Amino acid sequence: MYDKYYDQVEIGDSATYGGVRVTEEYINRFADLTGDHHPLHVDPEFAARSRYGQRIAHGFLVLSLSAGMFPMNPKTVLAFYGMDGVRFVKPTYIDDTLRVRLTVTDKTDKPAGGVVQTALEMVNQRDEVVAVATMRILVARSPIRVEVAG
Template structure:
């Protein structure tokens, strides 16, 4: 999706990327990095008594994993433009394998190229959606097209 220039992306384009297994180490390292040591994430006994019956991954960990799953061509991607509507709709457990599904929902022209808006869905190995967001990335026009526009 973000391995193409703005003028090469169309509303409706969809792609699925990744295949990252969430490990206990990921959860523990994320807790150390962020300081979020909520017992649902790091305490097996506490988590076993919770509604989930086991430890769950941090929502922000799940969302952060998406960033490394889809390709971003440095020649095309100008900047991360923002994210809205983040929701964590199902828990992610140790051992779950996550993929990210991106669907282009809008494009907004800008001088440098434009903002590509995508519906981001994190899905587990059962194809259940565990997290959603609307993501926007500023993407350059292709070099050949940029010369015509300028």
């Protein structure tokens, strides 16, 4: 949906993208990158004694993975406009495969195009929702085409 121009996007449009397997390496690299070494993510013994019974992926890793799953055409996407209502509703485990489901819920006109609001759902291989958010992207209008009579 972010590969289309603003005037081509309709409220209710929906699509599912991706298929990214969350690996132990992803979790360890994300911990190193962010400095978030909470033992639920990086310590197998600690995590085994937790309510989850094993290591879980960082919520922000799960959310960050969504950004690479859906198409964002540089001709149409002008800017990331914001995100609200982020919730991590189920844990994501090592070897879970995630997809992102986007549904257009609103559009707001702006001078250069408009803001497309989507309901974002991250789902695992069992089609369980593991994270949700409301995302907004500033999207360009279709270029004006001038026809020359001839």
